Amino acid sequence: MVFSVNRIGPGLPSFPVSRLPIPGPFPVYDPAFMTPPPLEVRDLKKSFGGIVALDGVSLEMPPGEILGLLGPNGAGKTTLVRSVVGRVVPDSGSLRVFGQPPEHPDAVASRGWVPQEISLYPLLTPRENLWTFGRYQGLSGAELDSAIDRSLEWSGLADRAKDRTSSLSGGMRRRLNMAAGTIHSPKLLLLDEPTVGVDPQSRERIYTMIAELKARAVSLVYTTHYMEEAERLCDRIAIIDHGRIIAAGTRDALVRSTLGVNQTVRIDADAPIAPALREKLERVGAKVDGLRVLLLADDPPKQIRDLLEAFHGENAGVADLTLKHATLEEVFLNLTGRELRE
Amino acid sequence: MILAIAKSRLWNLRHDRAAFVLAFIVPIVFFSIFASIFGRSSGRATTAAVRLAVVDEDQSANSRRFLAALRAESALKVSDAPRAESGASVRYTAASAEAAVRAGELPVALVVPKGFGQSAIGFGPAADRAKLVILSDPSDPIAPQVLAGLLQKVAMTAMPDVMARGGIDALDRWGGNLTPEQRQRLEENVRGLSERPAPSPSGGAGGGAGLVEVTRRDVLGQKKGNPMIAFYAAGIGVMFLLFSAAGAGGALIEEAETGTLDRILSTRVSMSRLLAGKLVYLAGIAATQLTVMFLWGALVFGLSMKGHWTGFFIMTVSTALAASTFGLLLAALSRSRMQLVALSNLTVLAMSAVGGSMFPRFLMPEIMQKIGLITLNAWAIDGFQKVFWREEPLTRLWPQVLVLCAISVVFFALARRVARRWEAI
Structure with missing residues (x-):
């Protein structure tokens, strides 16, 4: 059985793809005329030992979309995200970031990743952390300086720029974690559970940051197991379970197609x-x-x-x-x- | 309740392999290392045999007898010729023996001068007696003392006829047939002997009068203060370099544990670049540590840096590189911080003990001296000793530099290979 996500505009009905009558519903891109999509995944499979983490995942997203990956712990969300950022090598299937494989320099430059863990240097200041990850993304000189200032402003940490990161609150560290993942202004950003363990006030702040990213037409893959978050932030939602995408579409479409009523x-x-x-x-x-x-x-x-x-x-x-x-x-x-x- | 607490801790220990190794394996390893350095299987503490070059300028029957008796001493290991040219035709000369001591190939040499056979043993002072010459390296204070003592012993035990003849000569010279005048003259001479200043216990230049006249000459380091300062600066410096490199290399494990490594490797930074960057940092820190150590030695303990800067720079860079790649390799091999602590304690202390950071290698049994050469400590310390103590030309540093650089390349390659486990899976 083939699962994939149908590209359907807002307000139009969507169906769990397993119920689609025609297999392989991929839009055909002609590279000569169209910009490759930010993310294109086809029949991706990955096992760790005998444990299947991804079991034929297919999805695709248009530019500027916020795609929610919704599923319980262990469903395969993080494996999928880590495949997109080149940290997991799939067993089979294909994966393209703006038409390039994940390890291609263009793919690396155009994507950003905010991991679930606070992956920062606790003894460095926010400015030093941003400098470090900016350099790792190839920025330097005035470009790097302005990216750091912009990121500190965006994350609301300009006044804490010279404090140790370990002295920041949990919410502030989450925001700095996001800033470190976006210092190079990626066109595709993968956010892995960015609000885990965050108080409501900081969560609102993070939502504002995400809204600003959307306003800049950044394409976002947003993994969460908070359905309220998915409903609030995402243009489209893909429900993933046991390594498969079992349904995808807008919130209303998913409800109607699954439950029949709203x-x-x-x-x-x-x-x-x-x-x-x-x-x-x-x-x-x-x-x-x-x-x-x-x-x-x-x-x-x-x-x-x-x-x-x-x-x-x-x-x-x-x-x-x-x-x-x-x-x-x-x-x-x-x-x-x-x-x-x- | 108390037993439950103890039992729970016991379970913890059983599951914590690093703690288990620290508790039981490390002490056994160190016990074995120090037992090998200081003890023998018989259980009696012994000193390593003193390696000795001999030069027989006399070539008389007496000098040959004397040297044959010396060779029979188990506390000495006598060489007539350099190891590489052990053919009978190329024997040590006074000059080549001195050069060998200066180069650190041997701690001490003995020159038997012309005329020794005619007046080998005498009683009391005699300016005309041929003096044995001990050429010594003062960084080993034990070897010349052992040799000086054994020279007297050998003279007494191996040449009794010569000793008797010497006694008769002395009696004839000092006493004659012991008339009252002779007795008085003998008494005066004996009094004269007792009134002579006692020889220096260090047996320094000039030597003490005995049955055989011996003079000792240090062939290097005459203008230096404590000969062991350079040794300790290098020995202790390298040991702590290894500790700090292993600790700093642990940042890699922290990055892996916090997910920062994943994030880094998702950027433009590859694993090879990451390790190279860490190597630059670790080597920079290590070189600074060594520099601080030697400058402190110069300021406080009178270590002379003058004229040694280039050699110091060469040895510091090669030692820092080797120690840093060692730290990277340990970090790459370890699965956790605790494992790294256990592994680095075990390896650094063992390498330092065997490699001469804690106890000079030249005082160890010969087999341990050879085993020590598998450690980078030994090569680093030897190199620094060549620069600061033996003041050898820079070109003579090539074996140490070559080995340390080779160690760096091999360790870095191994670390890179082991670090593949952190790459995309």
């Missing part, structure tokens, strides 16, 4: 649900889990009325009732049968 009704009963009531609820399509009743809603007014009539008919009480948009969490649950954070 909203869910939830009722919390005020007492244990009797068998007779359970039977009535299940008859209208609801799922009963303890005191909780869940129903995917394609016609919310009618379905809410049906549910409440069932409660009323059995003289059962309702403690709470909510109608909300379906989340990626529910999409993931539906696709894999597991919670995203398992």
